[in-house]
Amino acid sequence: MTGVNLITWILNPLLGLMIFLFIFRIILTWYPQVDLNRFPTNLVAWPTEPFLALLRKLVPPIGGVDITPIIWVGIFSLLREILLGQQGLLTMMSRVS
Numbered sequence: 001m002t003g004v005n006l007i008t009w010i011l012n013p014l015l016g017l018m019i020f021l022f023i024f025r026i027i028l029t030w031y032p033q034v035d036l037n038r039f040p041t042n043l044v045a046w047p048t049e050p051f052l053a054l055l056r057k058l059v060p061p062i063g064g065v066d067i068t069p070i071i072w073v074g075i076f077s078l079l080r081e082i083l084l085g086q087q088g089l090l091t092m093m094s095r096v097s
Contacts, residue, residue, distance in 0.1 A: 025069045
């Protein structure tokens with residue numbers, strides 16, 4: 001297994017999991033009474049909160065709505081497509097080697 005294949009093997013599920021967690025986090029915002037510090041919602045909140053806190057410093061809520069999870073879904077989806085998509089960088093590198 002080459003280094004490129006190993007990186008692809010690790011990044012693909014990791015980026016997919018992060019996209020899923022951010023989408024689930026968006027759904028959780030529809031239920032403000034849910035406590036994000038209790039199991040099982042803390043499994044979604046803990047990995048996503050550092051990313052959200054970082055972006056909340058730059059992007060304030062618009063009309064009282066926190067759009068940072070939506071932005072992160074877009075960032076991770078774009079990153080996954082650029083690196084691992086059909087014409088992605090890592091995909092093309094694995095075809096060459």
